[in-house]
Amino acid sequence: MDFLKLPILERLQSAQTILLAGAGGGYDIFAGLPLYFALKAQGKTVHLANLSFSSIYASNGKRIGEVNEHVVRVTHETQPELSYFPELYLAQWFWEKRREKVPIYCFDRTGPRPLTAMYQHLVRHLGGVDALVLVDGGTDSLMRGDEPKLGTPEEDLASLLAADALQGVGSKSLVCLGFGIDVFHGVCHHYFLEAVAELTEKNAYLGCWSLxxxxxxxxxxxxxxxxxxxxxxxxxxxxxxxxxxxxxxxxWHETTRTEGSELYINPLMGLYWAFDLPAVVERHLFIRELAEHDEWIDLARAIFQRHLNLEKREWKHLPM
Structure with a gap:
């Protein structure tokens, strides 16, 4: 491998069709946009998808898949406009500002089993993909399950399970953006760095680079x-x-939503961290036990109960 090339970029170099999917819901797909634009500039076909917090079935977006396992194709023409619909506004931005018709494929927030089926339906609809990149806005997807707090694990774990189970995809990677942000949700970043070290030992850490x-x-x-x-x-x-x-x-507070809290905005938040996705799943202590859940609420309860019954490791401050 060339010293000047990152393993994640080497991995994607051989892929022509790539599915870039937001793992944690809501705005997560936006954290993948710099990678999307870079891959498109290389002439690659890149599809955007996102686990959605929106009422996607209230829209007229095209349904893909089976009953209760629909993926919804959102475009700039999708109606109605809901109060919370980042995928729609992203599609509208592509059209209004760049005159590009870019659909965003939305997964409903559900349990791992139907989400796996949704992923499979989408890959089939797209005619297959060479690589899947799951994107996490934040780094709590690297928690293994016995940390003091897990951040917001439900969507991340469902997405990791679905991506890991997906058939017919050449490579599967996880990319995180936003080191330090998840302290807002109680995540101890000592354990994120520990996870990076352990994945490095397994040759599953694929590099880090700045935006x-x-x-x-x-x-x-x-x-x-x-x-x-x-x-x-x-x-x-x-x-x-x-x-x-x-x-x-x-x-520094860029949004009024964080008023009343103390933030630590810093240069490490602008780093992409990349990992082999199956290795991340393999490292988790109980993720496999969650695979058969159909409903999001059942998944959330199972995670809460499993975490409650585990002996938690203590909070550790970064010694620097």
């Missing part, structure tokens, strides 16, 4: 996010990431 404000891919990411937050509620994660990329530091 810089002058890059066209980053400028497009910022523009898409600014357009969307003018139409609906802003994203704490993406607001923090972009503030960090732009050079803000410390207790």
């Amino acid at each position: 810089l404000p002058h890059l066209p891919e980053v400028k497009a990411f910022s523009a898409a996010y600014d357009y969307t937050r003018k139409h609906m509620q802003s994203s704490i994660v993406n607001s923090s990431i972009l503030a960090a990329i732009e050079g803000k530091f410390g207790n």
